[in-house]
Amino acid sequence: MHQKIFFNNSNLQKKFSEFYKIYKKRPISKNDNGVKIEHSFFLFLVIKKLKPEYIIESGVFAGQSTWLIEKFCPKAKIYCFDTNLSNLYYKSKKAEYHENDLSKYDWSIIKNKNKALIFFDDHVSFYERLIFSKKNNFKHLVFDDNYPPLIGDCYSFKKILAGVDNEYLNYEYFQNPIIGKLKFYIKKIIGFKKFYGSREVTLLHNKIRIFDKKRYVKFKPKHKFFFLKNVKIYYEFPPIINLDVKKRWKKYKHLDQEFLKGIDVQKGIFDKADIRKLISRKDYLELSSQYNYFCYLRVKS
Numbered sequence: 001m002h003q004k005i006f007f008n009n010s011n012l013q014k015k016f017s018e019f020y021k022i023y024k025k026r027p028i029s030k031n032d033n034g035v036k037i038e039h040s041f042f043l044f045l046v047i048k049k050l051k052p053e054y055i056i057e058s059g060v061f062a063g064q065s066t067w068l069i070e071k072f073c074p075k076a077k078i079y080c081f082d083t084n085l086s087n088l089y090y091k092s093k094k095a096e097y098h099e100n101d102l103s104k105y106d107w108s109i110i111k112n113k114n115k116a117l118i119f120f121d122d123h124v125s126f127y128e129r130l131i132f133s134k135k136n137n138f139k140h141l142v143f144d145d146n147y148p149p150l151i152g153d154c155y156s157f158k159k160i161l162a163g164v165d166n167e168y169l170n171y172e173y174f175q176n177p178i179i180g181k182l183k184f185y186i187k188k189i190i191g192f193k194k195f196y197g198s199r200e201v202t203l204l205h206n207k208i209r210i211f212d213k214k215r216y217v218k219f220k221p222k223h224k225f226f227f228l229k230n231v232k233i234y235y236e237f238p239p240i241i242n243l244d245v246k247k248r249w250k251k252y253k254h255l256d257q258e259f260l261k262g263i264d265v266q267k268g269i270f271d272k273a274d275i276r277k278l279i280s281r282k283d284y285l286e287l288s289s290q291y292n293y294f295c296y297l298r299v300k301s
Contacts, residue, residue: 007045009238012269016240019044020279022071026064027090029282034061035121036286037279039144040068042237042294043119046142047072053115057081058102058129059122059144063090069119070094081105082122103132113137120144125155125166127223130299134230139299146236146293148263151252155217157234158293160224166217170199170210171254177206184208207254233298238266241275244288265293 019041028034035043043065047055053076055069060082067090069078078095081102091097098105102118110116113136120129121144133141146156155166174180184203187194192201202209243265252260276284 007049007235007237009269012045012238015045015048016041016270016278022068024280024283027067028062028064031062031064035065035068035144036290037283038237038240038287038291039294040065041240042296043068043142044072045237046140046296047076047117050117050140052076052117052140053112054079054110054117056102056116056118057095058118058120058124060085060097061087061121063088063092065119065121066090066092066095079105107136107138114139116140117142123154125217126157127155127160127217127226130227130230130297133299139301141297141299143295143297144292146295148293150255150259151249151263152292153212153215155215156293157227157295157297160219160227163219163221163224165219166215168212168215169254170212172208172210173253174206174208180206180208230300231297232300233296235296236266236293237295239268239288239291241268241270241272241287243268243291247288248291265291 022044023037023040026040047069052073055073055076056079057066057069058081060066060080066078066080069076070092078092079102080092080095080097082099083101085097085099116138117140118133118138119142120126123145126143126146129141129143143157145152145154146158147154148156148158149162149164150167153166153168159166174183181203187201196210198214200211200213202211245260245263245265246257249255249260249263270278275287
């Protein structure tokens with residue numbers, strides 16, 4: 001296992017105040033579907049440690065992370081990639097924007113890849129992103145959505161290392177089966193595609209099962225072998241406070257609560273009482289709402 005010491009908790013605690021002075025001035029106070037306090041802090045730590053000259057962002061959404069990157073590393077050249085830039089709220093004057101996938105770009109423009117950092121927050125297969133990074137000689141990567149097995153929509157390193165498929169399921173629950181069936185058939189008449197796109201929809205007793213077949217990835221041993229062969233350092237950041245499993249995974253009602261409680265997670269960096277003294281109540285409520293095993297990875301030469 002490549003879980004090497006990249007930071008220790010005492011260093012993490014010392015850096016937090018510096019980070020929070022920046023974070024509390026962020027342009028988007030309620031950044032739903034974008035980076036929040038924990039993952040922003042982890043990104044801050046990696047950037048401050050590496051001091052990259054180039055930062056490539058794959059998955060921009062509203063632009064909060066771009067603003068943070070500007071503040072964390074003012075001299076870096078920033079490249080922003082997203083297949084849909086219509087959600088952009090903050091647009092940087094310093095960044096170069098591309099409304100397509102970063103794999104379409106000619107990266108020979110960056111001569112020294114050791115000075116580059118890629119931030120992946122795009123929900124694309126981590127295996128495919130690792131292949132891309134190795135092929136293009138990128139060394140420093142961070143990934144936002146490192147979902148554990150049976151959870152989340154993308155094929156993550158945690159799933160690869162556990163040897164499990166990526167099977168993305170969602171459920172719509174209803175208390176009254178009759179009303180639930182009525183809603184299901186109304187949607188069927190209108191057309192499921194309008195509500196669910198290409199996903200497969202099935203009516204069950206008290207819920208609608210939604211399966212995203214496009215995101216299904218079958219685990220293969222070569223995926224894990226490629227990871228182990230090409231990764232020099234793999235580091236998962238611990239949560240800021242002990243993870244509130246019930247809060248974090250509340251939407252996964254179809255999974256057994258004992259299974260969710262049993263998901264392995266490191267001890268929090270701070271005690272709850274200590275962190276309450278450092279941040280606002282509003283920002284405290286962000287804790288445990290996004291934590292997702294944010295990881296730094298260094299690719300072998």
